[in-house]
Amino acid sequence: MSELKIICFGDSVTRGVTFTGGRFKIIRENYPVLLQRLLGSGDKVINKGVFNDNSDLLVERVDKDVLQLHPDLVLIGIGGNDCNFHWDQVALLPEEEHVPIVPLSRYLENMKILIEKVNSIGAVPVVLSLLPLDPVRYYQSLMKRYSHSIGHWISYCGGIEHWHGMYNRALKDFVRRTGVPTIDIRSAFKRKGSFSELINEDGLHPSAKGYRALAEIVSTYIPELRTRVKQHA
Template identity: 25%
Template sequence: MKTLVCFGDSITAHEINDDDSLRLTSRVRLSFNKWNVINAGVPAETTRLALTRFQEDVLRHEPDLVTILFGANDASVHRLIDVEEYKNNLVYMIEKLGPSKVILISPSPVNENQQHARTNERTQQYAKAVKELAETYNTHFIDLWTEMSGRNYKQMLVNDGLHFNKKGYKLLAGLVIQKIEKLKKAKKTKKGFAAMAKIQKG
């Protein structure tokens, strides 16, 4: 059985929203019911704190894939983690797992009319950092910042201006599911080419 670990903060944590709608891992699990989908999200967490549980909550499961979504708290005024440290913390995770197992997800924009601990100007710096790391390490990548910015993202957030409602989780989970399906298809095609080459050599 394949194992997917969803590693992150409160946007990843929990299975059900307050309105009884499904959150990230619940939606992904429905699409990949033959996979072991593990929710490793902890509310209010930064990448610095995440490193303290990385071995126990991620590595010990020997996952095939890991989604990594942090930044909302790293970019907040009350828990601020410098962008360079943020990048270094993510690099540690990437190198321990191996780039081919990592799906980096950039943090999303916030509704500044409702959210006063974070600004889009600052949060976008963390989103750009994630994109740069994905390109440098050739990890899989979901540009959630761009995906949401290109839509009416305020309608995807609850009234704290940060966390996702049903529409937000439908988008996020859909992007994760689409990415995994694409990876599965690519792997199957690669195996097919390898088998064909073996036959031709024989």
């Protein structure tokens, strides 16, 4: 098999959301588009990223958005919204305990379900690590949108980088134990340049340069994954 049908399945980073001038917008040069360009017309790359999705929502739409399209390769990039918080509630009740939107145990169970479903149609699932974030700019963005009271909660309960790192480590251990193909975009992204150039002002979403870096990272794994697809067929 020389041609691949690749589905990029995930959240706003897959969709191509960026944040500039205090507004979210979708850029045309997102990572699936750039990946398609790098691979050429022999392969087909399909973008199935949705803004603000988490692993619960991916499980709900995997049949329609992935399985029914009969892909060869599914790049699963999810987790940043799972380990995030309902910041409006944190701002309202900064003295209370708050838990991530999708608890870690359910996040890992969702990943297991997604992988099993992709495997069930003979496609190859590939898990992308969480993209790194810029916590300082993220908190600045949050406090502009909500309230400085979240700063008290963050200092008391640990910042988002604590939760982000925890989920990523758990995901890394999960793929190691299960043998699922993975792309460590987190480490590779950090080697691509400074966060001020690769991550936008919200501290979460890639800049145009960041999306190019992400596509380049993923593209370097495609030859190896192409071989795995052939073996899997």
